[in-house]
Amino acid sequence: MDFLRPASWQEALAAKAEYPTAVPIAGGTDLMVEINFDHRRPDALLDLNRITELREWETGRQTVRLGASVPYSRIMEHLRAELPGLAQAAHTVASPQIRNRGGVGGNLGTASPAGDAHPALLASGARIEAVSVRGTRMIDVDDFYLGVKRNALAPDELIRAVHLPKATGPQAFAKVGTRNAMVIAVCAFGLALHPDRRTVRTGIGSAAPTPVRARVAEDFLTAALADGGHWDSGRPPAPSVAAEFARLVAGAANPIDDVRGTAAYRRHALGVLARRTLGWTWQAYREQDRSPACA
Template sequence: MEFITADSWTDALRIKTERPGAAPIAGGTDVMVELNFDLRRPEALLDLSRIRELKDWDVVGGSVQLGAGVSYTRVIEELADRLPALAMAARTVGSPQIRNRGTVAGNLATASPAGDAHPVLLATGAVVEAESFQRGVRKIPVDGFFTGVKRCALEPDELIRAVVIPTAAGPQQFSKVGTRNAMVIAVCSFAIALDLDARTVGTGIGSAGPTPLAARAAERFLVGELDWDTLKVSEAAAARFGKLVAQAAQPIDDVRGTASYRKHALEVLAVRALGWIRGCA
């Protein structure tokens, strides 16, 4: 297998156009597992880890532009104030070693339904910036990014340059159920983000469907039920919100848990998150 190191972003895009079969590798925390298990044999690996341009984040117009090479550790250390839910999700990713290597963009590119960052990206309305050498930048809203189990909207010649995530404009939460205290793939996960200015609610569900999902009916319901000044919601409405989140999930039975447990747990997580959001107000 050929190993190609790209020195610059332009270089990387050019190589990806010439060699669409080359698998991009940044932190390698997903790609290397697949290679080690012989699940895929790409014709080449395209190393993005030396590209300076990908290693930064910036605030542009009320959003964080998160470079594709920014590690989870840096999200936790540098962005917990601006992107609290993403930082919460980042804390649940793997082990410290994996968080030092793994990236949000890498999570997106492998598009696992269990990717820890995905529910937060859905809840916050993030946008994926994909770029190709010939066609330039394409902005893909995250709710149109996941197209199936481990499939996404990237074209063979495209690479993810950055993820644009709106800076928090209200309370956010992320919770993940796993059967051990750390370093565990989610049995299911849930994210919620409130925008107090726009008075909107965003949600995201992980590991409970073929792709990460948003609970749109639950969002609409909560927008109407929430007292936006106190962030209070009646107990009955909170319970209903929990049911609507559970209904949005499309889980299966697998080695990590049953479909019925996943729905139950999502309901519990959604109701609890509402309680915590009041505490944050």
């Protein structure tokens, strides 16, 4: 196995162009498990740890440009207000040691449906900055996941950053696992309220071949909130609305039976998570809205 260690971003792109089968490694929290258990034996590893810009972020007026290797612990510490859903998801990632090493770029590169970052990225509407010696392109997160552990990157492309809209409303993330730490999600769910557009977005993890949005559920809840005047009044949606939203979220999943849980359990759990996150985010929305109608 060859080991490539570029000192700059340009060197990394050149190496990836010359060795397109080389697997990038930064935190290594997913890849090294596969290598150590001999589940994967790549021809070459492309070490990105000397490229400091991948561990940096920029906060603009409307977006955050998050370097691919920014550790989850830094997201939790510094970007909780701008990216609350992703910060909540970061809290659930493995152990403190792994949160200090792993980053969103690794989750995206691996494209495992169980990656903790995916539901928050889908719910927020992220875009992935993919770069090669041929140039840069932006990939909507909705178009990024192609199949089980398959993504839309070309063989010579690397993820440089992820662009996420700054939260304009409450966001929430929740997952079900067999314990509170060092666990792969049985299922996970992310919800983001976008009061500036009066829409909602969702993200489902570990309950389909790829991370997915519950689009029918989003459309239903968006219409229900608008028709009921909830954005202006702050009144919580009726229990029947929450129940239907939960049912539609569960219906958007396409889970399997495996050692972590049955398909039926995953669907049930997703419905529970959908109701809970809707309650949490709407309560937060009421508390942050200071208009007289919500007093």
